[in-house]
Amino acid sequence: MNKVTLTINGQKVTVPAEYTVLEAARELGINIPTLCYDPRLSKPGACRLCVVEVKGARNLPASCVTPVAEGMEVETHSPAVMEARKTILELLLANHPNDCLTCEASGACLLQQYAYEYGVRDPGFGGERHAYPLDDSNPYIQRDLNKCILCGKCVRICAEIRGQHAIHFAYRGFSTKIAPALDTDLAFSNCIYCNNCVSVCPVGALVDKRTAGLGRTWELEREEKTCTFCEAGCQFFLLKKQGQVVGVAAGQAAPGRPLCLKGRLGMDLRYNPKAQPPYLRNEDGSFRLAPWAEALGLTEILANLQKEGGER
Ligand code: SF4
Ligand code: SF4
Ligand code: SF4
Ligand code: FES
Structure with a gap:
């Protein structure tokens, strides 16, 4: 080498x-x-x-x-580097909502952290601001494009790791935004709600709705676990507040393999004390209790069949 x-x-x-x-x-x-x-x-x-x-x-x-x-x-x-970074942060914050008090990302947001580190208080730039409506069209992900800094990580993880290509850069200049095809809401796209995009968003533009409002980032304990649904064994965190599981988050220990849809939903269910075990119908029409891994495996097969058939 x-x-x-x-x-x-x-x-x-x-x-x-x-x-x-x-x-x-x-x-x-x-x-x-x-x-x-x-x-x-x-x-x-x-x-x-x-x-x-x-x-x-x-x-x-x-x-x-x-x-x-x-x-x-x-x-x-160096002084020139620090000045350049400060200006970049000021430009980002000049078109950003002042919402840290209630933002789900507060405490984990990189923009907030760097603004603090580089002493960016008042951007001092006037001008136009975006006023996008909130995309709350589905039960899993809330998108607030007013907080988006156009880093493109969501687009790249969706295409390069998930292989779904559900979201893209749309428009040009000040109007540039991240959007599904035809600039529709996520619910009307080919998004499969794997939440990989949420796991890489450095700010509060993408929020996991299932954990929203259940605890601030600094209140949550993170217990590292290994997913047992397939041989890939992805790492993830169980999020707990006062000992109670409130959700899961993708881990960092397995680069290139953020949790898949089955892992994310399945782990939520497996560790959620309120989740009832699923019933599956037998060939003779009777029902039996089944492990979550089996039930989720079947739903994934159904989703893939639907995709191959071009349906949603
Ligand atoms: S995305 Fe970050 S900087 Fe923006 S409101 Fe939320 S916490 Fe604050
Ligand atoms: S949830 Fe998954 S499929 Fe949907 S946009 Fe995000 S990465 Fe793509
Ligand atoms: S990852 Fe978040 S901040 Fe970056 S482009 Fe996507 S929505 Fe915007
Ligand atoms: S250009 Fe290097 S981190 Fe964005």
Whole structure:
């Protein structure tokens, strides 16, 4: 494996030649803020929050898409970098609702966290703001596009990991937004409510409706578990408040495999003390109690048959 040695903030580090500057900085434990980066997904270099200063470069490149090079000298928190990041955050907040007090993402929101870290209080920019209606068209996901920062992670995880391609970038310029085909509500799209997009949204634009209102992020304990529904064994978190299970969230321990629909819904049911075991009809018409894994397996087969038949 080819290796290169570079210097970041005065510290030398040797990393594989295919690393990016962001990955090399993380090897040193240096925290560069990111909004659109996810190691499991393609890298559009869209938000520019991860900019760094590279000696000899004319501008500030985005570290998540800049490859390392032998002898490179990088500063991750120079005054010019800090100023650029602050301006990016100010621009994002200039068209963002002031809703942190009641937002479901508060406490876990990266925009909120970085605004705090970089001391962004009053964006100071006037101008037009979006006023999108809330998409509350289905029982699983609430979409508030007024909080969307267009990082594109939801679009990429839906296409690149889920393979569903249910949402896309639509329109141009100020009107750009994330939307299903024909700019309809999610309920009228080919979304299968796997919630993968919710698990990567860095802000409160996508909310899991089943856990909404059940606890603030800092009130919830997270117990790491392994899904037992198939051999992939995805990691996930059981969310508990005062000992009571209130939901599940995708884990980080299995990159590339966020929980599938069966895992997410099934784990909700398996650990929910109020969930009754399902009944399945036998061939002779009688009913029997069945394990959730079997019942959910059947619903998945039905969903796939429907998809193949072009129905919803
Ligand atoms: S998305 Fe983040 S910054 Fe926006 S209102 Fe919610 S918590 Fe606040
Ligand atoms: S819930 Fe799943 S299928 Fe629906 S938009 Fe999100 S990632 Fe795509
Ligand atoms: S909805 Fe969330 S994940 Fe999708 S583009 Fe907007 S901020 Fe990013
Ligand atoms: S995290 Fe690098 S451009 Fe968004």
